[in-house]
Amino acid sequence: MASSHGAPPVFNNKVIAWIDHRLPIFSYIEKEYHTFPTPRNFNYFWNFGAIATVMLVLMIATGVVLATNYQPNAELAFNSVERIMRDVPSGWLIRYLHMNGASFFFIAVYIHIFRGLYYGSYKAPRELLWILGVVILLLMMATAFMGYVLPWGQMSFWGATVITNLFSAIPVVGDSIVTWLWGGFAVDNPTLNRFFALHYLLPFIIVAVVALHVVALHVHGSNNPLGIDPKGPQDTVPFHPYYTMKDGFGVVCFLIVYALFVFFMPNTLGDVANYIPANPLVTPNEIVPEWYFLPFYAILRAIPDKLGGVICMFGAIAVLFALPWLDTSRVRSCTFRPIYKWFVLLLVADVILLGICGAHPPEGWYVPASRLATVYYFFHFLILLPVLGKIERPLPLPSSIAEAVLKKKAG
Amino acid sequence: MASSSIPAGDHGDPTRRDFLMVATGAMGAVGAIAVAWPFINNLNPAADTLALSTTEIDVKSIAVGQAVTVKWRGKPVFIRHRTKEEIKEAEDVKLSELPDPETDNARVTDLAKKVRPEWLIVIGVCTHLGCVPLGNKPGDPRGEYGGWFCPCHGSQYDTSGRIRKGPAPKNLAVPGYLFTTDTLVRIG
Numbered sequence: 398m399a400s401s402h403g404a405p406p407v408f409n410n411k412v413i414a415w416i417d418h419r420l421p422i423f424s425y426i427e428k429e430y431h432t433f434p435t436p437r438n439f440n441y442f443w444n445f446g447a448i449a450t451v452m453l454v455l456m457i458a459t460g461v462v463l464a465t466n467y468q469p470n471a472e473l474a475f476n477s478v479e480r481i482m483r484d485v486p487s488g489w490l491i492r493y494l495h496m497n498g499a500s501f502f503f504i505a506v507y508i509h510i511f512r513g514l515y516y517g518s519y520k521a522p523r524e525l526l527w528i529l530g531v532v533i534l535l536l537m538m539a540t541a542f543m544g545y546v547l548p549w550g551q552m553s554f555w556g557a558t559v560i561t562n563l564f565s566a567i568p569v570v571g572d573s574i575v576t577w578l579w580g581g582f583a584v585d586n587p588t589l590n591r592f593f594a595l596h597y598l599l600p601f602i603i604v605a606v607v608a609l610h611v612v613a614l615h616v617h618g619s620n621n622p623l624g625i626d627p628k629g630p631q632d633t634v635p636f637h638p639y640y641t642m643k644d645g646f647g648v649v650c651f652l653i654v655y656a657l658f659v660f661f662m663p664n665t666l667g668d669v670a671n672y673i674p675a676n677p678l679v680t681p682n683e684i685v686p687e688w689y690f691l692p693f694y695a696i697l698r699a700i701p702d703k704l705g706g707v708i709c710m711f712g713a714i715a716v717l718f719a720l721p722w723l724d725t726s727r728v729r730s731c732t733f734r735p736i737y738k739w740f741v742l743l744l745v746a747d748v749i750l751l752g753i754c755g756a757h758p759p760e761g762w763y764v765p766a767s768r769l770a771t772v773y774y775f776f777h778f779l780i781l782l783p784v785l786g787k788i789e790r791p792l793p794l795p796s797s798i799a800e801a802v803l804k805k806k807a808g
Numbered sequence: 809m810a811s812s813s814i815p816a817g818d819h820g821d822p823t824r825r826d827f828l829m830v831a832t833g834a835m836g837a838v839g840a841i842a843v844a845w846p847f848i849n850n851l852n853p854a855a856d857t858l859a860l861s862t863t864e865i866d867v868k869s870i871a872v873g874q875a876v877t878v879k880w881r882g883k884p885v886f887i888r889h890r891t892k893e894e895i896k897e898a899e900d901v902k903l904s905e906l907p908d909p910e911t912d913n914a915r916v917t918d919l920a921k922k923v924r925p926e927w928l929i930v931i932g933v934c935t936h937l938g939c940v941p942l943g944n945k946p947g948d949p950r951g952e953y954g955g956w957f958c959p960c961h962g963s964q965y966d967t968s969g970r971i972r973k974g975p976a977p978k979n980l981a982v983p984g985y986l987f988t989t990d991t992l993v994r995i996g
Binding site: 555558559561562563565576577578579580581582583584585587591677678679680682683684698701702703706759760 | 848851852853854857861877879881882883884932933936937938939940959960961962975976977
């Protein structure tokens with residue numbers, strides 16, 4: 398089967414040829430995942446799109462199985478999860494895969510986003526690709542938040558209470574919106590019911606947006622560590638076998654680390670308070686969200702005003718939508734941006750600092766630190782990026798990917 | 809609006825076809841909103857949830873200085889039998905010092921307009937992000953103002969349940985309540 402560039406593939410298998418003539422799925426796979434010309438110089442950061450896809454599939458598979466035993470009812474939910482852990486065959490494994498899978502899905506996606514930031518993957522002509530990615534991030538956050546409520550432990554209940562109460566900051570209609578979200582006067586059974594329904598629905602919407610993300614990606618192809626466009630066949634290799642193999646290797650390495658957590662420290666990334674059944678009359682000493690929300694939680698708390706905090710927290714994500722237009726530099730890759738390179742790394746340090754602040758009660762030095770880190774976060778996107786693009790002098794770009802790769806090889 | 813095959817009115821004036829297109833589109837939009845409403849409204853509290861909206865409590869056994877927590881509409885309600893000092897403290901505060909100015913008197917008046925300063929009844933939900941403030945149990949921290957202290961983000965309430973310090977924007981809410989006898993109170 399199949400020739401290389403340009404010509405439509407010829408299928409020797411008659412059944413495949415018959416189907417493909419009527420529904421060209423095989424041609425599609427051939428074109429987009431086999432001969433698809435892909436820059437030859439990817440580093441391992443380019444694995445994380447594939448890794449995130451694997452995690453999404455894994456989350457849906459484990460989630461569907463969990464749903465067959467889970468009871469979305471405030472009286473039954475907590476014990477049904479314990480039953481999955483103790484009585485249901487392999488239930489503990491499926492649940493630990495799902496629980497830690499959420500964390501590892503976020504790890505993959507955060508690294509994937511960092512890759513995009515560092516190598517300027519959001520710049521023209523990939524702005525919509527980037528925006529679809531931010532949409533996926535938002536959907537993932539909503540899904541993860543609602544999923545965390547389902548076991549109906551103390552952290553589930555109080556996390557849900559705090560996060561839904563964010564909407565009460567909206568002037569005039571805030572309280573009605575919160576009652577509407579709850580389906581009652583507090584987080585209770587109706588809230589749990591609807592969160593379960595949405596938690597089951599949203600992953601499939603994520604799959605649909607991922608499909609759009611991939612379609613948009615395949616219009617102009619992937620960016621690469623040099624951030625320059627391939628100019629011909631000497632700059633690319635076919636996606637298969639070169640990157641199917643490299644992605645496969647990356648996925649396996651990632652899954653090994655994931656398995657370490659699932660089998661040896663399944664509760665390290667979670668909060669012990671969620672193994673206490675929800676009690677609407679007692680707030681835990683400290684309400685802490687899952688680690689992947691900590692930087693945003695720190696921004697929320699850094700602002701001493703309720704509405705302001707909520708606006709800044711959502712603004713921290715919203716600013717990413719505008720990123721392709723905030724960055725005025727025409728050079729994509731930080732490899733050739735001697736100043737901005739350090740600021741991207743500083744942004745990563747800043748987000749980690751926010752995460753640390755978010756994990757601790759707002760006292761002592763955590764308060765000024767979280768305020769400073771919040772200011773820097775927005776300074777980076779809103780002021781530094783537009784200004785630096787104008788004044789920074791980028792290093793000379795290589796004339797082609799092939800030239801840069803071969804020069805490096807020569808030494 | 810009109811494509812080349814449809815004769816346009818003079819000087820690009822709207823044609824009958826344009827009018828029909830706009831009118832049909834507008835009706836379609838109205839219809840879509842009308843259909844969307846039941847789906848949105850469906851998420852509002854159901855009748856049985858609304859029906860759970862009153863609860864009756866006997867306050868005879870609550871000693872002076874003591875406070876209890878009862879559940880109403882799935883939320884905690886604090887009933888505090890205030891001491892004389894606490895009442896005085898609450899009444900003496902200048903309104904200008906309060907982020908959400910309200911007199912103590914207004915907060916201890918039941919639905920029959922009867923003022924009972926010894927009984928403070930508030931919803932035990934912090935107006936910041938909904939945590940349950942501490943201060944009802946003996947030994948709980950009550951904050952600098954002797955009322956309640958929210959452990960989540962450090963809001964402090966006084967002996968009238970009014971916000972004094974911290975990120976919460978409003979006083980603890982006072983539910984509608986009625987003393988049906990001197991010791992029996994109906995909340996809701």
